[in-house]
Amino acid sequence: xxxxxxxxxxxxxxxxxxxxxxxxxxxxxxxxxxxxxxxxxxxxxxxxxxxxxxxxxxxxxxxxxxxxxxxxxxxxxxxxxxxxxxxxxxxxxxxxxxxxxxxxxxxxxxxxxxxxxxxxxxxxxxxxxxxxxxxxxxxxxxxxxxxxxxxxxxxxxxxxxxxxxxxxxxxxxxxxxxxxxxxxxxxxxxxxxxxxxxxxxxxxxxxxxxxxxxxxxxxxxxxxxxxxxxxxxxxxxxxxxxxxxxxxxxxxxxxxxxxxxxxxxxxxxxxxxxxxxxxxxxxxxxxxxxxxxxxxxxxxxxxxxxxxxxxxxxxxxxxxxxxxxxxxxxxxxxxxxxxxxxxxxxxxxxxxxxxxxxxxxxxxxxxxxxxxxxxxxxxxxxxxxxxxxxxxxxxxxxxxxxxxxxxxxxxxxxxxxxxxxxxxxxxxxxxxxxxxxxxxxxxxxxxxxxxxxxxx
Numbered sequence: 282x283x284x285x286x287x288x289x290x291x292x293x294x295x296x297x298x299x300x301x302x303x304x305x306x307x308x309x310x311x312x313x314x315x316x317x318x319x320x321x322x323x324x325x326x327x328x329x330x331x332x333x334x335x336x337x338x339x340x341x342x343x344x345x346x347x348x349x350x351x352x353x354x355x356x357x358x359x360x361x362x363x364x365x366x367x368x369x370x371x372x373x374x375x376x377x378x379x380x381x382x383x384x385x386x387x388x389x390x391x392x393x394x395x396x397x398x399x400x401x402x403x404x405x406x407x408x409x410x411x412x413x414x415x416x417x418x419x420x421x422x423x424x425x426x427x428x429x430x431x432x433x434x435x436x437x438x439x440x441x442x443x444x445x446x447x448x449x450x451x452x453x454x455x456x457x458x459x460x461x462x463x464x465x466x467x468x469x470x471x472x473x474x475x476x477x478x479x480x481x482x483x484x485x486x487x488x489x490x491x492x493x494x495x496x497x498x499x500x501x502x503x504x505x506x507x508x509x510x511x512x513x514x515x516x517x518x519x520x521x522x523x524x525x526x527x528x529x530x531x532x533x534x535x536x537x538x539x540x541x542x543x544x545x546x547x548x549x550x551x552x553x554x555x556x557x558x559x560x561x562x563x564x565x566x567x568x569x570x571x572x573x574x575x576x577x578x579x580x581x582x583x584x585x586x587x588x589x590x591x592x593x594x595x596x597x598x599x600x601x602x603x604x605x606x607x608x609x610x611x612x613x614x615x616x617x618x619x620x621x622x623x624x625x626x627x628x629x630x631x632x633x634x635x636x637x638x639x640x641x642x643x644x645x646x647x648x649x650x651x652x653x654x655x656x657x658x659x660x661x662x663x664x665x666x667x668x669x670x671x672x673x674x675x676x677x678x679x680x681x682x683x684x685x686x687x688x689x690x691x692x693x694x695x696x697x698x699x700x701x702x703x704x705x706x707x708x709x710x711x712x713x714x715x716x717x718x719x720x721x722x723x724x725x726x727x728x729x730x731x732x733x734x735x736x737x
Contacts, residue, residue: 384627389469394442412654443490479512
């Protein structure tokens with residue numbers, strides 16, 4: 282009897298599977314199963330087909346790992362960084378789980394130091410994986426973030442702020458700050474030039490290093506993103522800033538910006554402000570200083586002639602931007618518009634990474650950058666830049682938490698006392714906030730212990 286019932290059900294199901302949609306097949310199979318059981322006079326017998334026990338969502342999870350179908354759209358669990366370096370390396374090397382019609386776009390985010398590049402990248406990813414602080418040169422080397430949604434993969438290339446050779450030598454900075462942005466642009470499908478419009482010195486003209494980078498790669502499409510617009514009180518200024526930074530041309534079309542009528546004293550004040558633009562340690566150097574520091578044959582602008590550099594030095598903007606965006610990188614709704622632009626601009630092509638990959642940083646690099654971010658946030662002047670770190674312990678705790686011990690080395694005794702703080706309050710605060718950030722990235726409770734020692 283049982284065999285006959287199953288045989289009839291399978292035959293009915295086979296016919297239905299060829300004729301009906303997935304939703305109709307499921308409901309009709311359920312009705313057929315109950316009707317078949319009803320013929321045997323078994324009152325109250327309820328038949329549940331296998332398609333209701335093993336749903337397509339569950340099968341997709343088995344096939345694609347964290348991916349699942351929900352309400353007809355592809356849903357993924359929150360991406361994270363495995364707390365084990367071996368597991369992270371294995372994930373990076375895993376063959377991508379290609380969808381039916383994959384699309385991909387590589388985006389290089391460039392700009393002057395402290396323009397908000399890492400903040401924008403974190404907001405696009407939906408999780409904080411890149412260090413962010415108010416001090417310059419928080420990002421010391423190129424890092425990658427991967428945003429995977431539906432059939433599209435956006436590869437974000439977060440870069441250090443573009444700087445000059447003379448500045449790297451003057452402040453004894455890592456060479457990666459000089460080479461990584463230029464090397465990263467070469468592999469990008471799209472350049473995002475980020476400008477901090479709240480800085481009156483930066484919004485009047487593009488940074489000279491940025492101009493050189495754009496001039497050296499005119500074949501790579503570029504868009505201009507005006508960041509921190511929420512800090513600009515006079516919103517009409519954004520139009521004049523856009524006209525300056527684009528040379529009045531966007532996507533090959535000339536802009537028509539109606540100038541505001543200003544009194545003569547206002548024009549004289551603006552001219553005075555621009556002529557007194559500072560070239561301090563935290564800002565960017567003027568065109569002459571920067572060009573002079575790059576005349577060696579091994580400089581990143583070695584492909585540009587002296588005539589080209591001279592022409593760029595008198596240029597305030599770039600006339601080849603494809604599009605302009607005005608946003609605040611800390612506003613999720615603003616960034617969502619830029620994210621949709623990337624998704625729409627992605628080109629057909631195979632994914633380069635598995636959908637579970639979030640970043641190419643190792644867990645140790647994420648830890649180091651997170652601690653350095655807190656040091657930059659709470660310590661004054663040159664103190665955080667002179668600190669070094671050493672991981673003493675990295676192991677699983679008794680209650681599935683992750684125990685990490687890190688030793689911080691200070692250059693001077695005064696620096697060490699600053700890091701420790703009154704009654705150890707400063708180092709405890711840094712450890713607590715870093716633990717919270719790491720817990721969100723690793724999706725696992727992290728207990729971080731910091732000790733401070735004088736470097737001999």
